Amino acid sequence: MEHKIFSLVPVYREFKPHLLMFMVQLGYTFLYFITEASFNHGMSPFVYVTYRHAVAGLVMFPFAYFLERKTRPKLTFALFMEIFVLSLIGISLSLNMYFASLNYTSPTFIASVVNTIAALTFIIAVLLRFEVLDLRNPRGIAKVLGTLITLAGLLIMTLYKGPKLRNLWRPLIHIQEKSAATNENWLKGSLLTVLSCVTWSIWYIMQAATLKRYPAQLSLGTWMSFVGAAQSTVFTVIVEHNPSAWFIGFNIDLWSTLYGGIVVAGLIVYILLWCTEKKGPVFVTMFNPLSTILVAILAYFILGEKLYLGSIIGAFSVIIGLYLLLWGKGGEREACMDKSPCSIEDPECRT
Template sequence: MKPSSLHNVYLRFKPLLLMVLAQLSYTFLYFITEASFNHGMNPHVYVTYRHIVAGIAMFPFAYFLERKIRPKLTLALFLEIFVLSLVGVTLTLNMYFASLRYTSPTFVASVVNTVAAVTFVIAVVLRLETLDLRNARGMAKVLGTLVSLAGVTIMTVYKGPAARNPGHPPIHIQRNNIIQEQWLKGSFLTIASSITWSAMYIMQAITLKRYPAQLSLTTWMCFLGAAQSAVFTVIVARKPADWRIGLNIDLWSTIYGVSWRIRQDLYCD
């Protein structure tokens, strides 16, 4: 095959390749984060640190790339972004990462795939999405939503036998009987985070119409979400040791989470 033909094939399948790479990086995020939590890192401290660093890293991009399109920030708009951060960062991610302590990366990844379906349901209820059952596209949306929600329900109420790995994995995740018994608690946390995550997408779409600067909005959400999460963490985790982080998997998981968030925002932009 000629080089020009290979280049054409690459351009044709580039969106699909990027989607696959994004999902692979997302999958690795689950495993390295859970390994960090099992190492002793507090999930709420992780969310706080991750968004502090992400906000600092995003600030230069937001400031220079959007200085001509960034509208004036009014008090009403700031309060709207504050609520968006509360829903999209503080509530969603604290429940989301806390659920990893009680379930598994496989379960969390499966449930998160229902965010699109839940977003569709909320949009239909709020009349932001038109549902037409008379054409194939409308029927496909409904069928996909039902299948997705049914799969999550089955995974929540039924947990099969553990699969043993005969080798030695690079990231070792320890579990004990207490955590296994709290599977249902983790399932509810994951589902609740998916619902708030879906609500955040709808709220963000509305906010972007009044504040059409995506990187700046993301930076504000990172800083506000970090502040909100820090307040919550101080309330629920009063041990000063929880805030310490060393040159170990806790630091690497935080850096990877920040880099993944930045790649996601820059790519979406």
């Protein structure tokens, strides 16, 4: 028996990143539904983003303070302003639009659209000349084709709803239906989701540049959580005129806030950083479509969510395009790892 246990240890070590990434996607899947339930219960998405990142900052602070106190660079005014802009783009704008769109669309739609972030990041990086595009190389062609297929899928999901698929049986768990007025705002919600993905892509590129000058990931995440919560507070005060929206009881609103702050913005972010360090960013991104599949299965078969033909066609297109793009990017990383020595100026070698 002991021999069998010891023989499984190397297997566990080899597949530990895979298991952790599967758990991450399960965590994201649950996030979509617990936040939708909270918003259906009446919680303001803007208040949710504010409280979530205040909780995340408080949870991450002790780890950042003690684990990085010897390696954390001095925070200058210029760096703080950079963090301020990062927080504005990555939290205040991205997440407020992202969660507000959940009021008008569905978890399945949002989980599908999030897969376009890789393609949008690639386009922005090419436009800013951070990314080299070689159309003479099959990998370069794959990146372009993958990006075009992903964007085509995004357009299908956004502009074409299509016929509604019939549910095979009564839902096992009943969720509150969105009102007809909300369903009429599908295009508005779609645009909010797309815009949040665009700002997210810009945030990824800017974050990579900031980490060169402030290479303390936990501290940077803590600062962004606190600054983002403060910015979101100001924004919420402006747009949310109901003072009672700030009060949440011992109900789904509290659980969704704690889950988003502790599990998603805290534990999951730490797992992603660990997996990125061990296996690289391409490996981490490859698991993103898993959440889309899990959300679709749970939403359709268990919760009885209405699925539309346009969303299914678009989601498959996005996933195919994503893997083409990742295949192209993965070849670059392999080529970079074969260099001897690896150039510090090459962004693929640093990731």
